[in-house]
Ligand code: NFS
């Protein structure tokens with residue numbers, strides 16, 4: 001199988017092959033794993049106690065129960081629930097990290113952080129129920145941070161961020177089904193409890209536990225987005241470039257990889273300091289210091305500072321293989337441990353920064369918010385030092401990069417629409433949905449995987465949906481894909497949008513002063529910023545006076561990898577959204593679980609999973625879901 005549809009990625013892979021270097025990359029390591037274990041693929045393997053591992057024979061000839069008596073249904077449901085819990089734990093860790101930093105900033109204990117966006121602070125305070133009259137921004141921020149942190153442990157009441165960001169009808173459904181979380185961390189912990197040896201053995205009950213945890217995950221994502229905006233600013237449209245061609249031969253290149261803006265935003269601030277720039281130039285880097293982003297932290301700095309995006313998840317190793325990345329700085333999540341060995345073959349430094357995410361072979365610079373800039377400066381110095389050792393003969397930077405317009409936060413979208421229809425900004429969006437110029441909305445989210453030729457599913461699906469006048473939103477590595485392929489440009493609108501959609505994107509782009517149409521896909525940010533998509537959907541639902549499961553809104557993770565993607569997909573379904581996954585998670589060992597997630601769950605929440613590996617069939621399924629909803633709303637389909 002071809003590794004990637006991304007020309008730049010292929011140039012780099014071919015380059016190292018031709019040069020005779022031997023690096024097994026993710027794709028080769030995957031091949032070495034084949035055939036992967038079918039018990040695992042089906043979800044029919046359990047290791048939750050020391051009597052295991054237990055496996056169930058999918059053909060019915062061998063054992064049908066684990067040692068404790070767990071059935072296939074129980075095993076598969078427990079597997080799904082634990083994946084959701086792990087994903088939620090990641091988002092919760094990220095969100096708490098931001099909340100603690102906001103708290104420390106408000107107390108004056110983290111001098112490099114401060115309230116940057118007071119309007120967002122006010123808005124979030126309102127949501128969180130924090131009074132703001134006669135208070136300084138710091139005093140408000142302190143209370144908001146405390147409120148946020150209080151969302152994590154078990155409380156007596158449902159969570160402020162869940163209640164204040166979702167429609168009332170959804171909350172009623174959640175309450176009725178017992179899936180309204182009373183604490184983010186406690187919901188995660190509850191899944192671990194109920195899926196351990198000898199606890200919950202009712203598969204549908206376990207799945208409801210997974211849904212509850214997924215709603216907690218949504219809440220954590222929203223907190224992460226809100227508090228990051230307070231500290232670093234709410235994104236607005238910004239132009240940048242994307243793909244490996246943004247790495248510069250004549251500059252000290254530092255790749256920012258991972259997730260949290262706490263580190264990467266500070267890196268951006270420090271890399272602009274004249275003293276460090278002088279040192280880079282003195283070292284022979286006439287182009288100064290060039291920061292590039294990878295994965296979600298790349299999205300964070302792309303949408304707030306226009307930092308170019310180098311590449312995304314599955315191709316992260318190729319950044320180092322250009323031979324011109326002097327340092328790659330990582331925090332946590334989606335960072336392949338293999339980066340250490342790839343970096344070792346070059347002059348590149350892999351720098352870890354978080355106490356919970358060290359990598360053998362990497363250099364560790366402990367990051368503490370109290371001394372953030374100091375650490376960031378030391379990292380830049382280390383990169384300059386590595387630049388001295390770069391071997392120009394091994395540099396192979398593909399000449400591929402596209403311009404991209406990013407940073408469409410909910411606020412930015414409403415702001416752009418307000419220029420069309422001041423007093424009632426959502427009206428043009430609604431009018432165009434009603435008239436059918438916009439058939440519906442699809443949010444693309446999630447990763448790139450070795451199991452699909454990188455980007456292939458995204459590209460096939462987005463063209464098909466856009467041609468059919470579906471408005472496209474994107475986050476995470478989905479956004480990375482579209483940016484790397486030039487689909488986040490106005491030119492892509494001209495090329496791929498159906499006539500109705502094109503007209504809308506042109507009209508809004510003109511009025512919003514972009515000097516051309518809005519890009520074909522609207523970049524909402526990182527994976528936690530899927531919460532921004534929810535904000536938009538909730539506002540539209542409110543305006544239409546319906547719950548979210550009535551909206552012609554769908555979601556897709558065509559190339560998912562992580563447990564975070566499983567958590568996000570699950571909450572999207574719980575919020576009433578038909579959600580496609582292009583790599584089928586290990587659920588097919590249980591007809592009951594697979595059937596519930598792809599069909600039965602619709603009766604409870606309105607949303608459901610569409611598991612389809614063929615991108616064109618997937619696009620058709622999403623279009624059918626959009627049409628079904630349009631008809632139910634009495635709109636022409
Ligand atoms: Ni989302 Fe971001 Fe990318 Fe997937 Fe990983 S970077 S949090 S999980 S791989 S989209």
Ligand code: SF4
Pocket residue numbers: 046047048049050051052053054066067068069070196197198
């Ligand atoms: Fe086997 Fe049950 Fe233990 Fe799982 S929990 S390993 S099925 S005995």
